Amino acid sequence: MTSSKIEILAKAAECFMEQGFHATSIDDVARRLGSTKGRIYHHYASKTDLFFEVHREGMARLFAAVEPACAVDGDALTVLRAMLRAHARAMLDNHTFENVVAQGVQLHRFGLGPTTDPQRRTLSELIASRDAFEGLFKRQAAAARQAGLLAELDISIAVKTMLGALQWSLFWYRPEADRSPEARDVLAEQMVTTIIEGLRPRAMG
């Protein structure tokens, strides 16, 4: 993707995050870009297309972060931990884009987003990609359970709970507070440590 398109998507993501899909106009995005609407329409036919591209980029960034972690050396729990760590960091790094992904999920749920058939198909594809993402974690959690490294949990609920712990950062994380990658590393590590070993009584073993 060209840097011009990335810049448009980043500003659009800010507008969608702050105002929501319905209250955002192409005018708002152009104003934030300090450019003309023409520059946006050159790449995106409509506000809905722009929203989809932000959503698609948000999902692509999550996959790009987590897929390498799927291939680290170690037992099944070590791999799962690496995946959660990568996901936590990606949620912080791409706070604005991932806010829009979450919004897309809700619009889809309540049937309030796009209105044409092709748009509905696109949104369904984006939601399917989210399910595939969750699937990476489900397979890994199942492997860890199989290896006796995980409690006997309902894998689907356990994965939703783990991912939710990281994704809720959409509600409290403030990107302006720690701009350095190192600060985000520390935060991601604290979140994952909480999930992995924070709460089990030490004496229970």
Place this chain on the structure above:
Amino acid sequence: MTSSKIEILAKAAECFMEQGFHATSIDDVARRLGSTKGRIYHHYASKTDLFFEVHREGMARLFAAVEPACAVDGDALTVLRAMLRAHARAMLDNHTFENVVAQGVQLHRFGLGPTTDPQRRTLSELIASRDAFEGLFKRQAAAARQAGLLAELDISIAVKTMLGALQWSLFWYRPEADRSPEARDVLAEQMVTTIIEGLRPRAMG
């Protein structure tokens, strides 16, 4: 609160959850109630007041669920577990109201909600009540850490991570799927088990 007011709030919560604060009108709520706008205006002066009352009721239900758990017998981790369990169940029981609470948090963050001074003060009070709620868990987690029952975590991040794990159910839970209190009990237990002991390698002790 009278049952008539509770009914208005419940329908308003549905509208706000599905359409968002800005796209919802008093007309929408009246239509869903199958009643006149007059019935709503008899109790609430404006859409914003109605939104605040839903938010307030959502917070009240969380406190009502978790406060008794703060007083259970047991060590500091047992109490923390009971509190998380009560919170998980309350999030499922009050899915619609808690969706609106989360929306209020975002409106406050982006300064997009109420516009008058008294309204802004009310929203700030509601946000402060949310901080107090998180404070219950922070104090309990600190007590558990003090007692050596919790890893050496940053308490603030750990609590946000734990609560997020439960609160993310706003994005995936479907109340229509299990209407019975027993089914919600099972689900709440699975979520809390994931947080408390799901992921720590058994051999590590």
